[in-house]
Amino acid sequence: MAATVSSKLLSLLGTFDARHRRQTLSGIARRSGLPVSTAHRLLAELTAWGAVRRLESGEYVIGRRIWRLGLLAAGEVDLSRVAEPFLHDIHAATRAVVHLAVREGTEVLYLDRVSGHASVPIVSSTGSRLPLHSTGVGKVLLAHAPAEVQEEVLQHGLTRITAYTVTEPGRMRAQLHRIRRDGYAQTFEEMTLGACSVGVPVEVDGQVVAALGIVVPDLRNVRARLVAALQVAARGIGRTLEPGFHPPEAGLG
Structure with a gap:
């Protein structure tokens, strides 16, 4: 069964943990098992919503909106x-x-x-x-x-x-x-x-x-x-x- 968009989004968020709080695009793609192009597109959506935040270095971190949910x-x-x-x-x-x-x-x-x-x-x-x-x-x-x-x-x-x-x-x-x-x-x-x-x-x-x-x-x-x-x-x-x-x-x- 093909992965749904929601499962892919959750896979991306699931790559963040205590030891991976700042991640590069390639690292997120590798840990989630998604192609880099797919990860990049979905990360843009998560960034727009506030679930993740892109730093000046290009790395991604969990966003304030997820923190507030937490x-x-x-x-x-x-x-x-x-x-x-x-x-x-x-x-x-x-x-x-x-x-x-x-x-x-x-x-x-x-x-x-x-x-x-x-x-x-x-x-x-x-x-x-x-x-x-x-x-x-x-x-x-x-x-x-x-x-x-x-x-x-x-x-x-x-x-x-x-x-x-x-x-x-x-x-x-x-x-x-x-x-x-x-x-x-x-x-x-x-x-x-x-x-x-x-x-x-x-x-x-x-x-x-x-x-x-x-x-x-x-x-x-x-x-x-x-x-x-x-x-x-x-x-x-x-x-x-x-x-x-x-x-x-x-x-x-």
Whole structure:
């Protein structure tokens, strides 16, 4: 029986996974078993709909529309819904930018953001992904990630983004130890110049399932207050989530 157009489209989408999140046309065609010409035509349709996005490099990635559909999965819907009032409470108390994030492979995926009024540069948005090693929420998630994920980032993922990004494996390993010991992470212009951040873990049954973070222009004189506000909210979210809750599997990437 000949493959239908819908089955071909699903075959194309099925080539994307934790280890193949950025793909070339030829790679997608090879993994889907479709001719390059067919894959090119169908990818154009998927791009127009928003299911995939073509980068300047020519590679393809999953588009925001698919990501929004993915948020309908029970785990992330429950997490975002439960966390939303806590995010607004933190924002009301601090007037800062507040994030809810989870780990996806070797990146941090932002599930929600409440914007503040401070003049601080922000590169994240709901649905965006950033490196784990250069953000407050990312460092928290990295500190509590499986050992193989930590090693992958330490050996291959410490890309320099600003002059202040930590790129030495030994220094990052020491930071991850302090994060687990102290219960929070901090960054100083490591992702964007003019932006500092703190992040804390959200735990359910002793397992870290997400991270909360705040971005501000300067942490001096406010870090302790921000960490306390985040930790109160994180405990509230953790208590509200169902026992045994865990987000969708986050692979190595």
